[in-house]
Amino acid sequence: MTSHPRLTARPAGRHALLVELPDAERTAAFHAELLRRRAVGTLPPVREIVPGARTVLLDGVRDPEALARRLADWEIAPRAADDGDVVEISVRYDGPDLADVAALWGVGREEVAGLHSSRTYRVAFCGFAPGFGYLTGLPAELHVPRRATPRTRVPAGAVGLAGPYSAVYPRSTPGGWQLIGTMPDPGRLWDPMREAAALLTPGTRVRFVPTEDAA
Template identity: 65%
Template sequence: MRALAVGARALLLEADSAREVAALHAELLRRRAELGGVREIVPAARTVLLDGVAEPAALAARIAGWEVPPLAGSEGPLITVAVRYDGPDLAEVARLWGVGPGKVPGIVGSVEFRVAFCGFAPGFGYLTGLPERFHLPRRATPRTAVPAGSLALAGAYAGVYPRSSPGGWQLVGTTGAVLWDPGREPAALFAPGVRVRFVEAAGA
């Protein structure tokens, strides 16, 4: 782990992998009382940003002495999301995986994903956990409009588009789950640290 001061009241912690980021984020949440009034803890692909730090250098020195345990697989709340596997890229994803389209729901459903970080659009969580043999390329030509609720895969990540927007990920299904609701606490259904299971919708 490496620490870098960002401005006068922020601290950026860098890690070597998404797994290390997840473990560090969980430890920071557990020990938040030791962080001296930090307002926000924001994980990303390889970093965690602490905002509202009174003394970034002093806090960096304290955190450097922590023993951060590996993240337990059962740590974090679990959300189950029903999906209809009706995406326009389902057949292409099945071809890239070397299986029939009917096998895709079982492959996706066998994975317990974890929200690593959020970005791109409010409520869009980047979900890790997909085995390397199932990593996928982005589409050669992005779509100008991806429907809200689309379950998508690209690289090592899965995600669900919370609203219609451009996108280049492979679309395999749709869900009616509300990913972003400003009137809910938290507003994002897929908050960092949440575990996610996708199950095939009844009657699909």
């Protein structure tokens, strides 16, 4: 294990490193720095760069130990809040857990839409299903727990909250997030036949736009 005041590189088999950062902000900055270095050709070949909540996995690396030593010298600038593409997602705030979330936030249910849609989020990482992005950007006082009992079926397009994250379900799956709304056109989230299969990729910024449109 290679430690550093800002990051810890943990071994993950013969060809991978799991780099751990102190918090989500520095994870986003480190991820952006990896992509920048890859784009300019100063990163050794890495097959997969997979961000997590507080980690970035570098998989398919010829010499993980040598890369770990190099990482220790990197200067990593904080990520500017306005850095990265912005995607807008329309939301009807009509989810079945709207009243529960309003109660947890201590507001009326008609205020949830305004509180949720008044900030800009960023995709921290993806997982669970292709096209499913974990969005950070809710302040700590608006974090909510998962539902005590997960639903066996959450419809595609459902907009949910869990812990520090917001997300939109790209397809119907079981799920335990608190559902506050519906994206009328969830087909935009994931299309493997499209040039860019995923609408939400790590680092992308997201704004939710309240709408009254039916699906």
